[in-house]
Amino acid sequence: MNLNFSDFSPTQIYHLMTQTIIPRPIAWVMTDSGEANYNLAPFSYFTAVSSNPPLMMFSVGKKPSGEVKDTVKNIIETRQCVIHIASKDDANLVTQTAATLAHGESEVAINNIALSDFEGFAMPRVAGCNIAYGCELYEIKEIGDVPQTLVFVEIKTLYIGDDVVSLDAKNRVKVNADKVNPLARLGGGEYSGITSAFGIERPE
Structure with a gap:
């Protein structure tokens, strides 16, 4: 099957991309709506960008109404966010925080997180997550006809739970992926975990 994207609408293209770019890591992003009223939302258009400076990027669409999402509003105002790597055990909770709420309503409070x-x-950070990045806004770019908001953030500090970390033979931090059990996004309403991590030596 060969598909020419010029034959499809943006909604159909979104469906095809999310069905085939798999698995995708999820940025579970917490921002402050003011007076410690925290917004928490998942984004699966998310990746590392560079290590010097240490940057990550996540992409944010609009609300169904066409309004800017609270995550973008908040990060522009406060210039801070915390990005979490959720575990497979949090799949239902992550999905609940994807609901569209009025500005200022807190997914954290509603879901008793x-x-x-x-x-x-x-x-603060979500207590149940073993990986959390304290980030500051680096740059925002608007792309496309809608447009989509690309949020670039710089990592300032990293939390790793003691239960999932050790030191390797070179005294470097070794994160046990099986213990993190990270949640990944597939197409539609599907998610995935990992079966087991395996190692392959890279050539010199």
Whole structure:
């Protein structure tokens, strides 16, 4: 099957891309709507960009009404966010936080999500996540006809749960992916975890 994208609408193209770019990591992004009223939403157009500076990017569409999503509003105002890597066990909770709410309504409060202090960062983090990045806004780009918002953030601090980390033979941090059990996005309403991690030595 060969598909020419010029034959399809943007909605159909979105469907084809999300069915085939799999699995996709999920950025579970928390921002502050003001007075410690936290917004939490998942985005699967998400990736690492560079390590010097340490940048990540996630892409945000519009609300069904065409309004800018709260995540973008908040990060423009506060210039901060916390990006979490959720586990497979959090799949239902991650999905619930994808609901469209009025600005200022908190997914954290509605879903009774526990938060913890994030040492070295101004915002808290989701207590149940073993990986969390304290980030500052680096740059925002608008692309496309809608347009889509690309949010580039710089990592300022990283939390890794003690239960999922060890040191390798070179005394470097080794994260046990099986223990993190990261949640990944597939097409439609489908998600995936990982079966088991395996290693292959790269050539010199």
